[in-house]
Amino acid sequence: MFHHTHAPGAAPARRRRAAAGLGAVAVSVGLALAGCSLTGGDGAGESSEDGGGGLLRVVTHDSFSLSEDLIAQFESDSGYTLEFSAPGDGGALVNQLILTSDAPLGDVAFGVDNSFASRAIDAGVFEPYTPGNLPASAEQYLADDAGSLTPIDVGDVCLNVDHTWFAEHGIAEPATLEDLLAPEYEGLTVVSNPATSSPGLAFLLATVGAFGEDGWVDYWSQLAANGLKVVQGWSDAYSVDFSGSSGQGAYPIVLSYSTSPAFEVAEGADAAPTGALLDTCFRQVEYAGVLAGAENPEGARAFIDFLLSAGVQADIPGQMYVYPVDDSIDLPESWTAFAPLAPEPFEVATEEIDANRDAWIETWTDTVIG
Template sequence: MTSTTTHDHRRPTAGRRPRTVRLAATAAATLLALAGCSLTGGGDDEPTTAGTAGGGELTVVTHDSFNLDQELLDAFEAESGYQLTMVAPGDGGALVNQLVLTADSPLGDVVYGIDNSFAARAIDAGVLTPYTSPELPASAEQYAVDDAGSLTPVDMGDVCLNVDHQWFADAGIPEPTTLADLTDERYKDLLVVTNPATSSPGLSFLLATVGAFGQDGWQQYWQDLAANGVKVVEGWSDAYYVDFSGSEGAGPRPIVLSYASSPAAEVPEGASEPRTGALLETCFRQVEYAGIIAGGGNEAGAQAFIDFLLSAEVQADIPGQMYMYPVDDAVELPEAWAAHAPLAEDPHDVPAEVIDANREEWIATWTEIVIG
């Protein structure tokens, strides 16, 4: 199993995520009074199952970049009666690996952070109990990985190449628009990406190339990229803040692997337009899911937490906390996102079961081609 790393631009407050969430009754009661609604499903006149039968501990297993507003978590505890404990064994890949390895002695009751790169492995391993939340919005149904409801989509985002607008304007070179453009000699030594064996965006970008060029064509594409001077680094932070010319750093490369949402954070003070842009024809859509852990012992609490993740309040909190898009398209996005962070209309796609059957072989082949 590969180890993958996320980044602090997409997850701007990840470092503040608490390992154990303690009940704060006063703050939670105040928030609930202001909100005037339920975070775990049901209306004011119909108490939720969780609120009626809740109590005790609910262990949530997440990737190490999970973050939500503490007041929302406190409110969930106050309304449901559960005390949350967070367990974070690593990134999305490590998360699934640990669920499989601990199937006979589960790490917790509910999991959040399995993405579509590893979803089929978790389902095939039998570590999930199906559940279809009544809170699931119609806009999320397109991201279902099976008909049983093994995993519930919570958020999503597009991994895309980003460009430094000013660099290209100064150089008098047109910005690339497609993956194929990057093999043109005009863009030699201009691209930096991350390693799919060590980086979640890197794996998503590898999958984008598989989706674009097919299982028999992506290898030649990477040979051409390597010949055109692509630079590979281990993690997103080095690529974006050290090698990329368009953000905080003064790197030499004006094309970087990042997210479609990244330009929203690159609007200089006093300006109205970002200094970077996402190439929306180069994207792979990453979807993150929640699920009930089989044998976890608190299925009712797990259901309540999944309903909570789909609540309007949590969905609205996701962009600012985890730099992903909510799966509920009725949720209003932050102003900067609406203006500068559009999703790709037609992202490259590889079915989850195809990813699961080939992921490790593809990474090994990529390593041989690009790293040597």
């Protein structure tokens, strides 16, 4: 999605995000768990207030995925029966949690990210909880001083390109945000809507970080005029419209994650057919939290502890295409070559996101959707 073009507004002003530790936000092509129950324990009749057992309702985004043996082990060890529901992408998840805060959809939620976290916290969606097994490398990602949310994984939202498509068409691949505005990339890019998608909002924030308050709107106006396609969520963009993944769509430039290329490498291959444009990224942190008013808050806290366990943290890269928040976890070998974090992701201060997010989304909608 990038390569050479006139920059709208001020020149990109990039600040390096202090990056200690590895983590990443979920981008997985995982299993969408909507209302399915995975049962492993036999304590379904016990009350959670008695120290375990009973139903534990987990609300996630639609890219949540963990190995079934880990889920079964948690159920067996804890006695809880897990019931998962997934109302949509990360943005849709936050919207639903807020709308249902008086009658929570579940006991614990996973998938709220740093671009939407303050909205949920301000709405009183979460009950503070600080896990005893929170890794030191995760502390830099805490959403607030109260412990409303627990960081679970981190990742860079970046544009990805289909190397094969560009080679076959004899067009040089883009490299920067500005490049996407060039005529040769007209009609080649698909992104997700920031009003309904957490990666979409992360990419909007990348452009705010790159071009500033005076330049990002002009950038999107030009990008839209250059044949941009916008879809509701990441799954549609990557798995349906992107030419370099399973959907074999018509768009060789897609909004995804820096880790996505590692999952397109064929077994035994030494090169990835896709690549992330590391000069277009925004770092995303993904959280879990105990829902205020939960029927099973004890189980919710146990599930958050479980998400920070070594087994789950090691499972996250392969299941959800993101980095564990615990930087002591050994990563898959392929990630060194094919799934790097961006050395200098664009960033926007949390207080700026809090103050301007809704207005930015509204302006983006007026500019791009009309």
